[in-house]
Structure formats: C-alpha cells, structure tokens
Amino acid sequence: MNNRVVSEKPQAVYFYGTCLIDLFYPQAGIGAIELLRREGVSVIYPQSQTCCGQPAWNSGYRDEALAVARRQLALFPRPIPLVIPSASCAGMMKMHYPALFRDQSDEATALNVAGRVYELTAFLVDVLDIRLTDLGDPVSVVVHTSCSARRELGVGDKLHTLLRQLHNVEILEPENSAECCGFGGTFAVKQPEISAAMALDKAATVRATGAQRLVSQDCGCLMNIGDVIEKQNQVMPRQHIAELLWERTKN
Amino acid sequence: MSTEFRSNVAHALKQDAVQTHLRTVVDRLRAHRQGALSDDAAFEQLRNRCEAIRADAIRRLPDLLEQFESNAQRNGIQVHWAETTLQANQIVLGIMQQHRATFLVKGKSMVSEEMGVNAFLQSHGIDCLETDLGEFIVQLADEKPAHIIVPAIHKKRREIARLIHGHFPGLPYNEDIETLAQSVRHFMRDKFRAAPVGLTGVNFMVAETGTLCLVENEGNGRLCSTLPPVHIAVTGIEKVIARLDDLPPLLNLLTRSATGQPITAYVNMINSPRRPDDKDGPDEVHLILLDNGRSRIAGDPELLETLHCIRCGACINHCPVYRQIGGHAYGTVIPGPIGAILEPQKQGFNAAAGELPQASTLCGACAEVCPVRIPIPAIINRLRWESVRKNQQSQNSRPVVPGAGSGRKPLEALIWKIWAWCCTHPGIYNRLTKLATRLRNRLPADMGVWTAVRKAPKPAQATLHEHLRTMNIDHE
Amino acid sequence: MNDARKTILDRLRLAHCPDSTPVKCDDQNDPVDSVLGSDERIDCFINRMRAVRTEVHDASHDSWLDILHGVCQARSLNNLLVSPHTRWGAMIYAEIRRFPALKDYSQTIEDWKPELFTAVDAAVTGAYGGIAETGTVILWPDAHEPRAMSLVPPIHVVLLEKSRIYNSLTEAMRIQNWTLTGMPSNVILLSGPSKSADIEQTMTYGVHGPKELIVILM
The missing domain is CATH 3.40.50.10420 (NagB/RpiA/CoA transferase-like)
Known part of the structure; x- marks a missing residue:
C-alpha cells in the first residue's frame, strides 16, 4: 500500500519519538532523525511530546487517552508530515485518533494531524524514495514485522524494501512470520500467561533462523522477543530498523 | 488477580500435548483456507x-x-x-x-x-x-x-x-x-x-x-x-x-x-x-x-456488526491467542475472537465471559480473515471501554451491554489517572523518565510472569529527549 | 410464544426505525463467475467433481446405459433403486435383464424403512442440473425420486445431461428460475460423497451419507 499523502519531498517534518523509544531505545530515534536529515529533511522534535495515548485507549480508559492525545495534538501545528518510528504509535494516531476525537471540539485538528502521520519506513520508501549504500560487514538479520505495520497500516513490506538495499545484509524470515509476538501493550500485563506463551513461541522461531540480529519497525515487539532471547542466555542483539540503517550507511 | 478465565488459561497452557496438537491442526486449517484463495481480487x-x-x-x-x-x-x-x-x-x-x-x-x-x-x-x-x-x-x-x-x-x-x-x-x-x-x-x-x-x-x-x-x-x-x-x-x-x-x-x-x-x-x-x-x-x-x-445488540450501531457473523471460524483459526489456549479456556459456547466479542455482549460484563475482550493482543489477524469484515479489534476496544466506563448518564450513548462499568477497578483507574497526569505534564514526564534511566541498574529484576520468561526491560542510559537536546535539532 | 415474537420485533424496530433502506453493493455480479465455453464448462465440472472423490463418466445418450451396466457389474450390485416413472428410469426398466434387480421407491418411507436401510445396494436418480464452478449436482427430489434415495443407500448414481451444467449456482438459480417456479420440499446440492475431517483434520469418506457418488454425463 502506498501511504503517500504529500506529493513531493517535504523540507521539514515533525518527529514523534514515542515513549518506548524515549525511555528504552533512544538510538532508534537518533538513527531515524539522522536518516531523515541526511535526505535533506529538517527535523522538528517538540520536546513536550510524551505518549500518543494508545495504552489507555486500548485498555478502555478513553477519558485518559483523550487527555493525553489532546496534549500531543497541540505540538504539530504546521502543515508538514509527522514521522513516527513505530507502526503501533503511528497506527494509533492515524487510525484511532479519528474515533477517539469523534464529536470532540478539536475533532478537526485530530483529523488533520492523523492525515499527516507517517510510519518511518513507509516515509523513507514512499516519500523520500531513499537510496542506501551498505558500508557494514556481512550480517544476517531476522525480521519481525509488527502486526501494526503488517495489518493495521499495511506497510509491513517497507522494512524489506529498505533492507534489500543493503547488500551485506542477509534477510531471514522466521517460520509463521505473520503471527503476533504476544506483546499487545497492556495485554502483556492483563494476560501475562498467554503473552508469555506467545513470546516463547515467537522467540523460538526467531532463534531457529540462526540470524545474528533481530530487526523490527516496532520497539514493543523488539523488547518482548529480545528479552525472552536474553533470558535464554542467547546472544542476538535487537535493533530497530532505523538504528540498523543508520549504523550501516553513515560515513 | 486471578479470574475464572485466567485459571482456565493456566490449565490449558499446562497441557503440552494438547497444545502441540492444537497448533498442528490450526496450522492445517490456515493452510486449507490459504489454498482456497487463488485470486485475491475476486x-x-x-x-x-x-x-x-x-x-x-x-x-x-x-x-x-x-x-x-x-x-x-x-x-x-x-x-x-x-x-x-x-x-x-x-x-x-x-x-x-x-x-x-x-x-x-x-x-x-x-x-x-x-x-x-x-x-x-x-x-x-x-x-x-x-x-x-x-x-x-x-x-x-x-x-x-x-x-x-x-x-x-x-x-x-x-x-x-x-x-x-x-x-x-x-x-x-x-x-x-x-x-x-x-x-x-x-x-x-x-x-x-x-x-x-x-x-x-x-x-x-x-x-x-x-x-x-x-x-x-x-x-x-x-x-x-x-x-x-x-x-x-x-x-x-x-x-x-x-x-x-x-x-x-x-x-x-x-x-x-x-x-x-x-x-x-x-x-x-x-x-x-x-x-x-x-x-x-x-x-x-x-x-x-x-x-x-x-x-439488544442490534440496537447499537457499532456492536451490531457482531451479528454479521456467518460462523465460519476463520477468526478462530487465525487467532494467536486461540492457538495457545484452545477453545475450552474461553468457557463459552463460541470461542476465539468472535466469541470474545459476542459472548460478553450476550452475557454481560459481570459474567465470566466479561473478561474475554482482554483475550486479544489486537493483532488484527481476525479482522484480516473475516469474510464479512467484522471489525473485531474495534469492537474489542469498544467493549473494553464499556467494561470500565463511568458517568454513564453523561455519555450520549447508553450502555448496551449488561454490567457496563463493572470492570472498573479503583486501583487500575487510579493508575491510569496518574499516568494521564504525567503524560499531560511534560516536565513531570521528563523528570520521571530521566529518573528511570538513572535507576536503570536498580530496578526490580522480578516482574512476575513477565520476567518468568523474559529479562526485565532496562531503560537506556539517557532518554531520547535528553540526547536530542544536545543535537542540533529544532525543538519548536 | 406470541409475546416473545412481539417483544423481539418491537425491540428490533425500536433500534432500526431511522434507517431501513437496503445496503447497496457495487459488486453485484457473482465475482467468481467465470463464463466458460460449453466444453470448458464440462471439463471444469468433471475435474471439480473428481477432486471431491466422485467417479465421473463422460458418456452420451447412446452409451450411458452401457456405462451404468458396467458400474453395476464392477460392484457386483444385487439390486438398484430406480424409478420406472422418469425418462431415464423407463429406459433402464426397458432393459431390465441387463441390470441387477430393479426396485422402485413406490411406497412411503415408513412402509419400507428397514429394507431401504439394509437391503438396497445403490440408487440411481436424475439431476436437475450441474454446477461447474464447484463440481456440484443439483437434486430436485419428487414423488418418483424421493429425498432418501440420495441419502440412505451406500452408493448413489446420478444421471446428468451436459446441457444442464451451469457455470455457477447463481446462474443455475436464475436460468432455472427457482424463486418463481417454486422449489420442492427439499433441494440438495451434492458435491461428492459424504465425508468428514473431524478427526485430526484428516479426510475420511462415507461417514453418514453415501460412500460413493457416481455421476454419468450424457
């Protein structure tokens, strides 16, 4: 699916780091920003950003989700794209803000912001048509495509489009690749037993590929799968796609 | 917090042989369906x-x-x-x-x-x-x-x-x-x-x-x-x-x-x-x-799509949760994603089935295969809200499902309030996340079931907010 | 339970009042309808039926009796349930000596249930039509060829004219005008012998209905 809204390469974009990247995977955010800047796009990072509101929205706490989401809306007034290095959070803003803000006084603003949201990999491929030169050593990576990227936004293939440009990267797919890893945000808290069983299954298929690294466009999945693999005392570093791309293509 | 559903789940997950067998058969059903869809456009x-x-x-x-x-x-x-x-x-x-x-x-x-x-x-x-x-x-x-x-x-x-x-x-x-x-x-x-x-x-x-x-x-x-x-x-x-x-x-x-x-x-x-x-x-x-x-379900413009179901079972076959726990754990006549939205609506949130909207990662596999495109994840989201909603008079839609609001637990509601307060006060949010990064080596290693199979997540050394303050980034 | 009826309908009406216009869809045509030529249609029908374990004989008006004879011989059938009152049945009865003992379903089921269940080797019926897309025969049971003929005996032989094979069920319904002409008590679409995959998703045949389905085209 081509999710392109703007017709030409924008001069500037807003960047939304997501709370998970902010706290656990800042290198993913930095990598993404560096990639965007190298393409000649200036990046605006509003420091007042916190969380998109998805955890509360998915838990049924709509008032709380609304309050948090409303606070984010105010950060993106200019008519430029909003790039998010997470399909899950991008999906929240793009697909669920319209429902969350339905019949609210700022519904129009929410729709406007939702319309400008891009998931990072889709933005790099569809809007920037980015060209990458691999400068890294040979490495094999196993790809986990998040459910939000695959099914909610329909941009699951962008990750592969990007990785295929890196000649020294061998791309491996786990068996049953379309299956959810079992994170599901608050699901992992509310139904920890099922979540654990799913995570174990996913980690097993990921490990079975024998890849050197685990890559995804979503840090929630990376944390879930990667922490299982670590617990099993296996070495398979996890990387957000942006971090990997930047690491292998920077001069 | 142990519930009927969670103890069913625990029981189901212990049955290794049943689980392995279930996965084999579910995978076979998925393959059968896939084999029957030669022409996507048609x-x-x-x-x-x-x-x-x-x-x-x-x-x-x-x-x-x-x-x-x-x-x-x-x-x-x-x-x-x-x-x-x-x-x-x-x-x-x-x-x-x-x-x-x-x-x-x-x-x-x-x-x-x-x-x-x-x-x-x-x-x-x-x-x-x-x-x-x-x-x-x-x-x-x-x-x-x-x-x-x-x-x-x-x-x-x-x-x-x-x-x-x-x-x-x-x-x-x-x-x-x-x-x-x-x-x-x-x-x-x-x-x-x-x-x-x-x-x-x-x-x-x-x-x-x-x-x-x-x-x-x-x-x-x-x-x-x-x-x-x-x-x-x-x-x-x-x-x-x-x-x-x-x-x-x-x-x-x-x-x-x-x-x-x-x-x-x-x-x-x-x-x-x-x-x-x-x-x-x-x-x-x-x-x-x-x-x-x-x-009663037909009276709600969102929930009535539940009634579009033609009982093909595709959502069940493609549900990763069903694949783990099987049908009996749901404790209802209809299991899987369709059961997780239909049964609570029929029985109400006070019944054991009231917890079933939680039995989903919202991965969307059900909606992807549903032949009549029932938006199951959206209905799950709606039911999760109904289950914990308050101030029923102030909403312009009246509750359709019996027991609306009964899933609201004071402690949980308080946690969400605090969370929302932090996330609407960036200064507080930033101080807390910074604090977490500084305490990264002193956070508890045991976080219940999460850490039974995983290592505890560890915050980075510094937040992205902090990193970017030192980079040449427009913070507008 | 008139109260229940009223309560249910009232509740539905209350919910539905504002909008009861039909939902329109642009894709009105049966999208999987592939309009095939006559030969292709017959080939498709034969292939699809064989794929569901049906023995299909591509015969003609001249050869079908011989084929039926061969089917009976190959299985050493002792008897055959077939009506003398249909066009094809009359032709079979005209060559009565070539075939195993011919039986007619001439009485109501209550009068001969034990025999029907235990002493009938095979039944022959005509078909109202065929469907190429799914490999299906349409049965239109009547007084001469009652419902149980295609259900109780272990072997069921269907006689079908190629000219009555349609592309799809939709086409068959429209051309044969099911809604206007009125349907019999029971219409059956038959696609292969009885089967089940209830044990380990492994297919097994002849679970409750006929174990063998044989279609003779003419």
Whole structure:
C-alpha cells in the first residue's frame, strides 16, 4: 500500500519519538532523525511530546487517552508530515485518533494531524524514495514485522524494501512470520500467561533462523522477543530498523 | 488477580500435548483456507458483496424476519420465537412431549449448544444423540466443543480411539481414522432409522422464499432433517438473508473461509415438511428463532456488526491467542475472537465471559480473515471501554451491554489517572523518565510472569529527549 | 410464544426505525463467475467433481446405459433403486435383464424403512442440473425420486445431461428460475460423497451419507 499523502519531498517534518523509544531505545530515534536529515529533511522534535495515548485507549480508559492525545495534538501545528518510528504509535494516531476525537471540539485538528502521520519506513520508501549504500560487514538479520505495520497500516513490506538495499545484509524470515509476538501493550500485563506463551513461541522461531540480529519497525515487539532471547542466555542483539540503517550507511 | 478465565488459561497452557496438537491442526486449517484463495481480487469482491448482504440483512432484520416467517408458514413450516434459551428449550420439550418422544438425533448446531438443549432435555428424561462425528466424540468424552467447525479439534486420534472403543467394547481397538468413522456410521444408522425427532441448526434463512439452508459434509444433518417424522431447526434471529440470490456468494465464502473447500458435500435447502405427493421427509418442520440478547445488540450501531457473523471460524483459526489456549479456556459456547466479542455482549460484563475482550493482543489477524469484515479489534476496544466506563448518564450513548462499568477497578483507574497526569505534564514526564534511566541498574529484576520468561526491560542510559537536546535539532 | 415474537420485533424496530433502506453493493455480479465455453464448462465440472472423490463418466445418450451396466457389474450390485416413472428410469426398466434387480421407491418411507436401510445396494436418480464452478449436482427430489434415495443407500448414481451444467449456482438459480417456479420440499446440492475431517483434520469418506457418488454425463 502506498501511504503517500504529500506529493513531493517535504523540507521539514515533525518527529514523534514515542515513549518506548524515549525511555528504552533512544538510538532508534537518533538513527531515524539522522536518516531523515541526511535526505535533506529538517527535523522538528517538540520536546513536550510524551505518549500518543494508545495504552489507555486500548485498555478502555478513553477519558485518559483523550487527555493525553489532546496534549500531543497541540505540538504539530504546521502543515508538514509527522514521522513516527513505530507502526503501533503511528497506527494509533492515524487510525484511532479519528474515533477517539469523534464529536470532540478539536475533532478537526485530530483529523488533520492523523492525515499527516507517517510510519518511518513507509516515509523513507514512499516519500523520500531513499537510496542506501551498505558500508557494514556481512550480517544476517531476522525480521519481525509488527502486526501494526503488517495489518493495521499495511506497510509491513517497507522494512524489506529498505533492507534489500543493503547488500551485506542477509534477510531471514522466521517460520509463521505473520503471527503476533504476544506483546499487545497492556495485554502483556492483563494476560501475562498467554503473552508469555506467545513470546516463547515467537522467540523460538526467531532463534531457529540462526540470524545474528533481530530487526523490527516496532520497539514493543523488539523488547518482548529480545528479552525472552536474553533470558535464554542467547546472544542476538535487537535493533530497530532505523538504528540498523543508520549504523550501516553513515560515513 | 486471578479470574475464572485466567485459571482456565493456566490449565490449558499446562497441557503440552494438547497444545502441540492444537497448533498442528490450526496450522492445517490456515493452510486449507490459504489454498482456497487463488485470486485475491475476486475474493475481495466476494467479500464486498457478502459484507453488504449481511449489513443489509441486519439493518432490515425485523422486516426480513417477518417476511421469512410468512413465507415459511405458507410453506408449512411452524415458526416459534424464543426470547431466552429457556423459552427455546421449553418449545423443544413441548414438541417432544406432544409426540411422546423420548429420544432425538442431533445435527451440529452452535445455537443448540447455546441453549444447552442436551442437558435440559436430559433433565426431562429425553436423550439427545449427537450425530456429527466430532460432536459425537465430544459427547462421548462428556465435554463441550472446542471449536465451532471442528468440535473435537483438541482430541488426538488415540484418545478418540479409546473413547470409541470404550463406548463399543464389542469392536476391536483401532486407531485407523476410516475404521473409527465406519464404526460410528454403523452405530448411527439404527439411530437415524428409529429416531422420532431430528434437531439441527441452520446456516441461513432466506426471507424471500422461506427456505432453511444447512451446510455440512457428513450427511448427518440431512439424515436428521429427512428421516424422523419431526424436524426441529433452531437458529439465532440474525441468520436471515433477504434473497435467494444472496445465498451463492455467502456459501462460497463460508466454506472457503472455514475449511478451504469450494463447497461442502451437502447444501441442504429445506422449504417445507412432507407434501402430499412426497414419499419421505418429516411431517412437521419446526423452526425456533432464538433472540437471547441479539435484538439488544442490534440496537447499537457499532456492536451490531457482531451479528454479521456467518460462523465460519476463520477468526478462530487465525487467532494467536486461540492457538495457545484452545477453545475450552474461553468457557463459552463460541470461542476465539468472535466469541470474545459476542459472548460478553450476550452475557454481560459481570459474567465470566466479561473478561474475554482482554483475550486479544489486537493483532488484527481476525479482522484480516473475516469474510464479512467484522471489525473485531474495534469492537474489542469498544467493549473494553464499556467494561470500565463511568458517568454513564453523561455519555450520549447508553450502555448496551449488561454490567457496563463493572470492570472498573479503583486501583487500575487510579493508575491510569496518574499516568494521564504525567503524560499531560511534560516536565513531570521528563523528570520521571530521566529518573528511570538513572535507576536503570536498580530496578526490580522480578516482574512476575513477565520476567518468568523474559529479562526485565532496562531503560537506556539517557532518554531520547535528553540526547536530542544536545543535537542540533529544532525543538519548536 | 406470541409475546416473545412481539417483544423481539418491537425491540428490533425500536433500534432500526431511522434507517431501513437496503445496503447497496457495487459488486453485484457473482465475482467468481467465470463464463466458460460449453466444453470448458464440462471439463471444469468433471475435474471439480473428481477432486471431491466422485467417479465421473463422460458418456452420451447412446452409451450411458452401457456405462451404468458396467458400474453395476464392477460392484457386483444385487439390486438398484430406480424409478420406472422418469425418462431415464423407463429406459433402464426397458432393459431390465441387463441390470441387477430393479426396485422402485413406490411406497412411503415408513412402509419400507428397514429394507431401504439394509437391503438396497445403490440408487440411481436424475439431476436437475450441474454446477461447474464447484463440481456440484443439483437434486430436485419428487414423488418418483424421493429425498432418501440420495441419502440412505451406500452408493448413489446420478444421471446428468451436459446441457444442464451451469457455470455457477447463481446462474443455475436464475436460468432455472427457482424463486418463481417454486422449489420442492427439499433441494440438495451434492458435491461428492459424504465425508468428514473431524478427526485430526484428516479426510475420511462415507461417514453418514453415501460412500460413493457416481455421476454419468450424457
């Protein structure tokens, strides 16, 4: 699916780091920003950003989700794209803000912001048509495509489009690749037993590929799968796609 | 916090052999469906059409039900209405008593499971014999179906062989599937011959013609609806469709989504009881239309899409949660994603099924395969909200599901309030995240079930906010 | 239970009042309808039926009796349930000596249930039509060929004229005008013998209905 809204390469974009990247995977955010800047796009990072509101929205706490989401809306007034290095959070803003803000006084603003949201990999491929030169050593990576990227936004293939440009990267797919890893945000808290069983299954298929690294466009999945693999005392570093791309293509 | 559902789950996850077997069979069902979808564009068109057919039928439900009733009655079918499962059971009992019948043969029917008709009739001295192979196995084991299409999905052939051998000790023990099936056939033949009443479900009711349409592979549904002098069909009010022309696309989509077949061995279209010239067929055909909460669900513009379901089971087969825990853990007649939205709406949030909207990662696999595109994740989200909502008067929509708000726990609600407060106060948020990074080596390593299989997540050395303050980034 | 009827309908009406216009869909045509030429249609029908374990004989008006004879011989049938009152049945009865003992379903089922269940080797019926897309025969049971003929005996032989094979069920319904002409008590679409995959998703045949389905085209 081509999710392109703007017709030409924008001069500037807003960047939304997501709370998970902010706290656990800042290198993913930095990598993404560096990639965007190298393409000649200036990046605006509003420091007042916190969380998109998805955890509360998915838990049924709509008032709380609304309050948090409303606070984010105010950060993106200019008519430029909003790039998010997470399909899950991008999906929240793009697909669920319209429902969350339905019949609210700022519904129009929410729709406007939702319309400008891009998931990072889709933005790099569809809007920037980015060209990458691999400068890294040979490495094999196993790809986990998040459910939000695959099914909610329909941009699951962008990750592969990007990785295929890196000649020294061998791309491996786990068996049953379309299956959810079992994170599901608050699901992992509310139904920890099922979540654990799913995570174990996913980690097993990921490990079975024998890849050197685990890559995804979503840090929630990376944390879930990667922490299982670590617990099993296996070495398979996890990387957000942006971090990997930047690491292998920077001069 | 332990709940009925969570203890079911814990029990299910402990059964390694059942789990492994379940996954094998579920994967086989997924492969069958995938094999049946050769032309994506045509399949999407077919979905468009069927989605519209079901949406239309549910929107015009009262009119179509009346049209169906009058056509069916004109054809000689006796139509009964039941608001509750108790009423439906009493209607069945009344018919049995009127014919002094003490025994009936049953075709596969999820609505009859919903009614609990077997147990009800049993308590009145009437025996029900499940004749569908899978249902029969489940009945022998004194269990409930674990899947709506494949009732004995959780049973391995060895277990089935033991059950059948135990029931027919005269037969030598055998694990060959064909031999097992033939033993059951042999046993059932006499029952079909002697049964005074046959009971079946219905897949579609055609309003335009008053036709009952039943879909099956084994032929037991035909036997139940053809040989006994009385046929009782039970169905939910939502199964009606407007026109005969609506049937072919729905049949096509139903069987391909369910098992990957282009069509089932039998499509049985029942128009009337035996007519004067006919030499066989039942003298009486009764149809029981069960509501049991459906008309309430139909009153909500979002939730009513739940009623579009054609019971193909594709969402169940593709659900990663079902694949882990199987059907019984849900504790409901209908398991899987469709069960997780339908059962709480029927039973209310105070029932054990009230927790089922939590049994989803919102991965979207269900919506992806649903032939009539029921937005299951969106309905799950809506139900999660209904379950914890407050200030019911202030919302312009009234709660549709009984027990709305009963899932709201004070501590949880407080946590969300605090979370929202932090996330709406960036200064606080930044101080807290910074603090977490500074304490990264001192955070608890034991976080319950999460860390039973995973290492505890560890914050980075510095937050992205901090990193970017030192980079040349416009912070606007 | 008139109260239940009224309560249910009232509740539905209350919910539905504002909008009861039919939902429209642009994809009105049966999208999987592939309109095939006559030969392709017959080939498709034969292939699809064989794929569901049906023995299909591509015969003609001249050869079908011989084929039927061969089918009976190959299975050493002792008897055959077939009506003398149909066009094809009359032709079979005209060559009565070539065939196993011919039986007619001349009485109501109650009068001969035990025999029907235990002493009939095979039944022959005509078909109202065929469907290429799914590999299906349409049965239109009547006084001469009652419902149980295609259900109780272990072998069912269907005689079908190639000219009555349609592309799809939709096409068959429309061309044969099912809604206007009125349907019999029971219409059956038959796609192969009885089967079940209830044990380990492994297919087995002849579970409750006929174990063998044989279609003779003419």
